[in-house]
Amino acid sequence: MSKHTETAGQYPVIPLRTEVQLPGHVGPLEIGREASVRAIEAATRDDNLIIIIPQKNPAVRDPGQKDLHEVGVRAEIVQVVKHSPGRFTTVMRFLERVHIDALVATEPFLVASVSKLASTTEATPDALASTTTKVRDYLVAVVTDAQAKESRDKDGKEKEPRGELTRAQVQAIVDPDKLVDAAAPYLELERDELTSLLIETDTMKRLERIIPSLERQATVLRLKADIGAELEGESSRTHRERVLRDRMRQIQEELGEQDDNAEIDDLRKKIEDSKMSDEVRAVAKKQLSRMSQMASSSPEYNIARTYVENLLEIPWNVFTDDRIDVSAARAILEAEHSGLEKVKRRILEFLAVRKLAPNKHGPILLLVGPPGVGKTSLGKSIASSLGRKYVRISLGGVRDEAEVRGHRRTYIGALPGRIISGLKKAGSMNPVFVLDEIDKLAADMRGDPAAAMLEVLDPEQNKDFVDHYVEVPVDLSKVMFICTANQLDTISQPLLDRMEVVELSGYTSVEKLAIAKNHLLPKQLGEHGIGKDQLEVTDEVLTEIIHSYTREAGVRNLEREIAAVCRGAAVKVAEGAETVGLSLKQLEELLGPPRYVSDIAERKPEVGVITGLAWTPVGGDIMFIECRIYPGKGEVKLTGQMGDVMKESAQAAMSWTRSNATRLGIDHAKIASSDVHIHLPQGGIKKDGPSAGVALTCAVVSVFTNRPIRNDVAITGEIDLRGNALPIGGLKEKILAAHRAGIKIVFIPFRNEKDILDIPDEVKSQLDIRTMKKIDDALAVALGDAPAPPEPEPAIPPPTAPSRSNVGERLPS
């Protein structure tokens, strides 16, 4: 008698790694494992019956009893297709669930002894019957609709449930467990769900477990059918699309495949929670409703989502409380910056006015000065002294208006501009916003970023600042803007008009020493993880760094060199040194030979070579002017990248010398028979401005009278043809540069006398600053009386060009 009819018995077993099979259908099964192949071979030699048991853990290669579930499916092998010796595809008829009593063999394949699986349900027969009816009704609906749909789209592109029952067949199923098994293929269940259906012995629970999915599936199929009906006779493409999208949404909701909808819901909730204005909220919601009509994979959907996310990231109506406590602000400014008394006072006044008139749009502070004097870091201190958030955007080299104001959303990869990004970064609508290097905004054909900046900074307009990307107005009026620049010349006048200029100048070496000691060194020690008492750097060493390794108005390179010293010390500390001292000699080992020597100390008085002073955006600098004459026809040659204004100064110097020749003891014939060549070394750098006039004149007089010019004198001043010394700009930076270079005497125009007040005492005590009304005042001191020794031939080599750390593009006066 065949075992077909009696369940209990011993059968070969095939463990399934990933699949779970329920009884009630015929289907393929791939066989790969050696033991399983042998089990199939054994079964086909016998009665074709086999037990299929899912593994608890798919990763186990050779499962034993503990790795297998206690319930399996008895199946009949209908067909075996051999691909290769070790691989079969079989077709199985999955008969019924069985209880696995024990594994009776594991070699050469698994053999199990099984028994009939009895239902254990505690439900009343009535309850069981009514639930069974319910499930049957749903399944009938699903089966019917699935077939209707199948017959409709013949191309069968859509993935249909894999069941193949007819309505009549379903209606004929009486056994509730068989009903569950029959329904399972239609429900696209996960492995876990299938497993629990397989091993559940309580019939009622099995029924109840599939009801939600059945319900969903029934609705989805009905909706799909409705679409067909709705679209019948409807030719408009857009209408079709709308109907389909609508249905798709409903279907997704039904299936719980709500990823996009979940995303949209999530965004909707965030929009509700955000403090954006109603106007903005409406815009955001409109995007959401557009999104809900689009496929989430479409580019438009992503553009809309990114846009909504960007809107949400703007800190609408988020404000930090201002702490305008002037004395606290003073304490913070004092603690974070040495010196800068005048600047700090200006900032405190500014903050005080803010406190007294919080709603008045104060002017915008513009901190101007050479690099490394603390402009940017002051901006940060202002933020912390107000208790506001701080953001900095660098405008250096910004050429494109879109960088300020954003790209229109139609561009691929469009983003908001830097102003909006800054707000997002700050997380509040009233941060301190440092617009760094506003003098470096450049304009070209991609629009004028300065015009956009103007709108940002204009209190009349910035209440409704519109970024091209964001499109809705953003209120910038509570932002405190602070701008920084190296120079004013390149800032457009309308922008300048909105700003209140606060000038910062370079530091003297004493100020630098204080900054290094109190700020730069502690900061760098911290950054290198070196304890305060692990590295001793004396004032002497710091001063040596300042003088021999840097030459700059600010302290940027100084900070860099100190960092280099700390790096060196960090190595020693890491190697176990308790404390590291630093002698001048060790300094040289760490930083290399001194980089700067005094330009002046190396030089001797010379005929026709004079030291002028220049102002540049990166600070003051000394500038050598060379003059030579040789037999010729009274021509003048000017070289070394002189600008037009400076060339005119040179002409004026020549004219004044000619017209005063007799008085100066110069032979007119000599002037007429000589060509004059004036040259400014460092030819790569453009130099311009009128402030070299007096110096040029001294150089010309020096060559015609053959009197040497003192090497420790520097001169700055414009001239007119009557020999007056006219005032110049940038005096403080020039004087500081002269001091740095080791000059002893500086001549400045009489009318610049008032600027001497600004010069630090330290410099005044070491530098002899003299005023001049006329060129003669300078000539009397700068030109030595003694006739020079006869000039050696050929010409003396030019003086060594000064090494400069910080020369700018142009040297205007």
Ligand SMILES: Nc1ncnc2c1ncn2[C@@H]1O[C@H](COP(=O)(O)OP(=O)(O)O)[C@@H](O)[C@H]1O
């Ligand atoms: N007066 C000062 N006191 C303390 N640190 C200073 C001072 N001036 C500049 N610094 C420091 O020097 C470095 C360079 O300053 P930074 O603000 O970048 O200069 P800028 O923006 O003017 O070019 C920063 O680490 C800054 O903190």
Ligand SMILES: [Mg+2]
């Ligand atoms: Mg800066």
